[in-house]
Amino acid sequence: MDARARELARIIWDHLVLSGPLSQADVILALGCHDTRVAAHAARLWHEGWAPLVIVSGGRGKITSGWDETEARVFGRVVREHGVPEGALLLEETATNTGENITASRRLLEERGIAVERGILAAKPYMTRRALATAQRQWPGVGWSASAPELGFEAFGADERQFIELMVGDLQRMVVYAERGHQVPAPVPAAAWAAFEELARLGYDGHVIGRPVPPAGS
Structure with missing residues (x-):
């Protein structure tokens, strides 16, 4: 990886x-x-x-x-x-x-x-x-x-690509689903959003919804 x-x-x-x-x-x-x-x-x-x-x-x-x-x-x-x-x-x-x-x-x-x-x-x-x-x-x-179970980052190494893609998708959903009214707004730090964007560009986009959108207020 x-x-x-x-x-x-x-x-x-x-x-x-x-x-x-x-x-x-x-x-x-x-x-x-x-x-x-x-x-x-x-x-x-x-x-x-x-x-x-x-x-x-x-x-x-x-x-x-x-x-x-x-x-x-x-x-x-x-x-x-x-x-x-x-x-x-x-x-x-x-x-x-x-x-x-x-x-x-x-x-x-x-x-x-x-x-x-x-x-x-x-x-x-x-x-x-x-x-x-x-x-x-x-x-x-x-x-x-x-x-959650007391599992650290390293505990998810069995299928790292899937693990990373799921997290990339979840991070994006923190923004998109709040905008759609599915969850309460929860600000995403700029560093986390930048990590999402770079990972999506690197091809870890299997669970990304449509085109990435910037988080409101960032």
């Missing part, structure tokens, strides 16, 4: 990854994806007593379209294997993107009469910032926090 690409990717990683204190919540919402370490992390949060309920959300997305099962079914199996009982687990199997993870989970919980005042989003480390901004727009009125 090109050393310059890794250097730029690290800049984006440092912006996208959120870490902060958690508070007691009503639900842990695990955002479905191709990385089952997120499901294991959601189970750990449950065992630590952060919330009494885990909901795993995901149909099939851009990476998991070829899976035989929905992301929610795969995640649900991992959560059970990590000791979360059936009565503390809900599966939401329709969502195909982050916004739908939030809205479909909200609908499912409301149908079951489960009130949510505080929630924890379990996501990949580099999805935490965007997940939080999305939840704050798609399910306002809930006090959201985000949590």
Whole structure:
């Protein structure tokens, strides 16, 4: 892997990854994806007593379209294997993107009469910032926090190109989706945006939406 690409990717990683204190919540919402370490992390949060309920959300997305099962079914199996009982687990199997993870989970919980005042989003480390901004727009009125497996940048070396392309796409979505009203605005530092632009020019554009646009106010 090109050393310059890794250097730029690290800049984006440092912006996208959120870490902060958690508070007691009503639900842990695990955002479905191709990385089952997120499901294991959601189970750990449950065992630590952060919330009494885990909901795993995901149909099939851009990476998991070829899976035989929905992301929610795969995640649900991992959560059970990590000791979360059936009565503390809900599966939401329709969502195909982050916004739908939030809205479909909200609908499912409301149908079951489960009130949510505080929630924890379990996501990949580099999805935490965007997940939080999305939840704050798609399910306002809930006090959201985000949590991820304790994995550093180097833990994602198995498929570095895919990893970098996903981060490039997520960084762009922080701007584009805020402009489209899908998530709350979250300023992108100039250095992170410059890293996005250079990586896109270097060909790491597999998940870029259309033509890159400059972040508002930059």
